[in-house]
Amino acid sequence: MTTKDTIISLLADGDFISGEELAEKCQVSRAAVHKTVTALRNQGYIIEAVTNKGYRLKESADTLDGSRMERTINSSISSSKVSVKLFDTIDSTMLEAKRLTADKKIHNTVIVTDQQTAGRGRMGRPFISPKNTGIYFSLIYSPEGGVKNPAVYTAAAAVSVARAVKKLYGAECKIKWVNDVFLDGKKICGILTEGVANFETGRIETAVVGIGINVRNSEFPPEIADVAGCIENTPGISQNRVSRNELVAEVISDLIKVYDGYSSGNQNVTMEMIEEYRNRSLLKGLSVEVNPVAGLSGEPYEAKVLDISPEAELVVQLKDGTVKKLFSGEVSLKSSLFTR
Numbered sequence: 001m002t003t004k005d006t007i008i009s010l011l012a013d014g015d016f017i018s019g020e021e022l023a024e025k026c027q028v029s030r031a032a033v034h035k036t037v038t039a040l041r042n043q044g045y046i047i048e049a050v051t052n053k054g055y056r057l058k059e060s061a062d063t064l065d066g067s068r069m070e071r072t073i074n075s076s077i078s079s080s081k082v083s084v085k086l087f088d089t090i091d092s093t094m095l096e097a098k099r100l101t102a103d104k105k106i107h108n109t110v111i112v113t114d115q116q117t118a119g120r121g122r123m124g125r126p127f128i129s130p131k132n133t134g135i136y137f138s139l140i141y142s143p144e145g146g147v148k149n150p151a152v153y154t155a156a157a158a159v160s161v162a163r164a165v166k167k168l169y170g171a172e173c174k175i176k177w178v179n180d181v182f183l184d185g186k187k188i189c190g191i192l193t194e195g196v197a198n199f200e201t202g203r204i205e206t207a208v209v210g211i212g213i214n215v216r217n218s219e220f221p222p223e224i225a226d227v228a229g230c231i232e233n234t235p236g237i238s239q240n241r242v243s244r245n246e247l248v249a250e251v252i253s254d255l256i257k258v259y260d261g262y263s264s265g266n267q268n269v270t271m272e273m274i275e276e277y278r279n280r281s282l283l284k285g286l287s288v289e290v291n292p293v294a295g296l297s298g299e300p301y302e303a304k305v306l307d308i309s310p311e312a313e314l315v316v317q318l319k320d321g322t323v324k325k326l327f328s329g330e331v332s333l334k335s336s337l338f339t340r
Contacts (some may be wrong), residue, residue, distance in 0.1 A: 007036055011047065087112070140208055146205050157255055164247060171184075177326075186234070187227050189212065199320065283331065290302075
């Protein structure tokens with residue numbers, strides 16, 4: 001851990017710590033402590049200095065800090081340690097994850113960026129990822145025995161985002177099967193799950209889960225302006241800004257706990273997640289139009305959403321009474337309450 005990381009960690013509680021104590025714990029000189037504090041202030045950290053009391057961290061800028069995310073995540077999970085790779089700007093965290101896993105197996109690695117120049121969602125749609133307004137990250141997860149059901153990984157990611165928003169902002173989210181998180185009727189998060197297969201065994205060994213969250217005000221393109229929203233622009237949300245570092249750490253910490261439970265066969269963890277996914281469903285009881293994924297045969301058809309299965313499938317009833325489970329597909333609502 002660098003001197004800078006150590007000082008941030010020591011000051012994290014918001015209490016005064018003397019320069020002498022900081023120097024002793026960092027094993028550096030008082031002058032080095034002063035120099036590091038100055039560098040942190042230049043980064044946007046608000047550090048108060050009071051004679052005979054020392055230094056105190058009053059507030060930190062919302063600058064993305066990979067080391068901070070990594071420390072927070074690893075302090076709350078019991079599985080193998082997580083590595084965070086931070087980029088100021090990148091084409092896509094999903095593409096970077098694919099590059100990293102092209103020739104080797106990687107586990108518990110998170111790629112985070114402040115901006116994507118080629119972000120994408122499901123069906124190859126572009127995912128608008130402007131700088132300083134959202135947070136975009138991908139988790140590389142390679143469980144022992146391979147990936148059992150990608151839909152569960154997507155569902156768990158949506159639940160973890162909803163839990164984080166509830167904990168940090170006090171707001172309740174809804175989930176549109178299978179990968180969108182809504183707050184106050186607006187989409188604030190999109191999720192994309194892709195697999196990395198072992199061609200020798202034919203098994204999907206790694207799940208790459210991409211999450212994009214709209215945190216604060218942004219100019220959305222006209223084609224999505226009616227449905228897209230952001231957390232901090234939602235009525236009733238506290239004006240006390242939440243650090244994006246904390247938001248990423250909260251989502252990833254919860255997500256890895258769920259994934260570890262699912263991979264190890266812990267039914268309690270899995271069913272608790274699925275039950276919450278059901279309770280947060282935006283579609284249950286509504287009529288929807290099901291559009292088959294590109295490349296699959298079949299025409300769009302109307303159905304009523306009955307439930308979410310234990311395997312995160314959408315359970316629907318067709319007009320003739322037939323009950324069907326959807327593993328994947330595009331769903332658009334036929335409802336005056338929602339229009340996309």
